[in-house]
Amino acid sequence: MKTVRIGNGQGFWGDSVDAPVELLRGGEIDYLGMDYLAEVTLSIMMRQKLKNPETGYATDFIGFIRRVLPELVERNVRVICNAGGLNPQGARAKVFEVARELGVGGFKVGVVEGDDILPRLPELIESGHELANMETGEPLAPIVDRVTSANAYLGAQGVVDALDQGALIVLCGRITDTALALAPMAHEFGWRFDDWDRLSAGTIAGHIIECGAQCTGGNFSRWWEVPDLWNVGYPIVEAAEDGTFVVTKHEGTGGMVTVDTVSEQLLYEMGNPQEYIGPDCVADFTSIDLKQVGPDRVQVSGITGHPRTPFLKVSASYLEGFKATGQLTVSGPRAIDKAKLAAETIWKRLERSGVHFEEAQKTVELVGVDACLPGISPAPAEPPEVVLRLGVHDADRNKLVRFGKEIAPLVTSGPPGVTGFAGGRPKPQEVVAYWPALLAREEVENSVRVSVEEA
């Protein structure tokens, strides 16, 4: 039976730059999927693109291409990624530029566009689409002037079209992460886009590998069982036409693939397990059968699913003021009491200078005591040291600049044993907030464009 080997070499924006290279060189794969977009990455790319219209894509990807392009072409390993961001055409031009520099030609690059709906927001709202926030129910219209990016999550169809046209590399913007695995399966096996069980199988395969090493031993609860985590192998699915697949990794790599490591990843960012809603189908995670069929080999079968919904998810981002965080390390006897006094001192000095923050706008954490899990893990009564971490959020940037000036003085004008003030005054950062919404799918799908060009 024909199987197709699909790897994932990049779990998120900022993941290991060596992982996709190791995955490519460590053994046989047919496809390499790479995810470069976090929820607000597109907003950052928007600002880059406003400054320079040739940017707006994930530049890490170009670095990757520079390292491996001749091998990709020679071995015909096809790459599918969302590194195109807001400018997949620009990313393609850059890939072609790199190819010329390397003297590599005779391959095709596909681009999938149509996810960027920012320019269409006024028209969409005008014609009755509320784009209400999925968490709060509020309509988008009142904040539409502050929106810095708005992209629909596209499904696998556009990528399949590009693969059908012979693309070696497919550059997308905001396609759903799971489509990076589903698309090559649908292309290789000719799956129909109303075959809900197979589409769900491909979607679940994508979900398992979309976070890279999180299914091969990374972030695993029983971490002490995981061998050679430093050299963790990124995941590969070996997919078959009937929708069953095996999750594995290259021989000789660290980490492990077991029913337990795969189960943990299946539950990651899970809502209702019977209704995992994606652009192509609604997958049922309670239908999954997992079986260990060899060392570092887990077979996944039995997957069923339901028809897709009439909507696509839209991920928009908007500006929501500024934030700043600063920290000090407090050591020696009664460290907790001293850290609390230091925090109180900072807030009172800010008040004296006329800078007031509401309770909801500020955070005080004692890292080492109760920053992450307050009330859950018992806090030590007398820790030898704690890190005091202070954060503020406000619409007025100047207040945050003032806050940044009140941290360092504690070293000499606070309680004793205060140190660890390094890296300069905390600087205000723009807060780019996230706005998830739904939009009728035909509004987007009718304007998806796929183009394939040869180098």
Added chain:
Amino acid sequence: MRVPLYQVAHARSGDKGDGSNVGLIANSPEIYPLLLEQVTAERVKEHFSQVCKGKVERFEVPNLLALNFILHDSLGGGGTESLKTDAQGKTHGQGLLSLEIEVPEDVPKET
């Protein structure tokens, strides 16, 4: 006997908007009914009372010997807005594993 969940189960967590999700998985089939019975949404809410400001929802995933919990309003705004160290609930799975449940003496346990 009473044991912390990390001796009989494993977990993973991540963000769901301004809430987190925690997947809890039994180490073996004989443990799963004990999780079903004792790790209720109410107990999880109580365990995370200083973290989770909203309600806790529980879903059953018997084929994976798992429960999935949604801890609403537990990230201080979530994503990029939150000022918390753990703005994405990455540690909530580890936090749940310190909850204690009652198990028979002969159940296999991690030590």
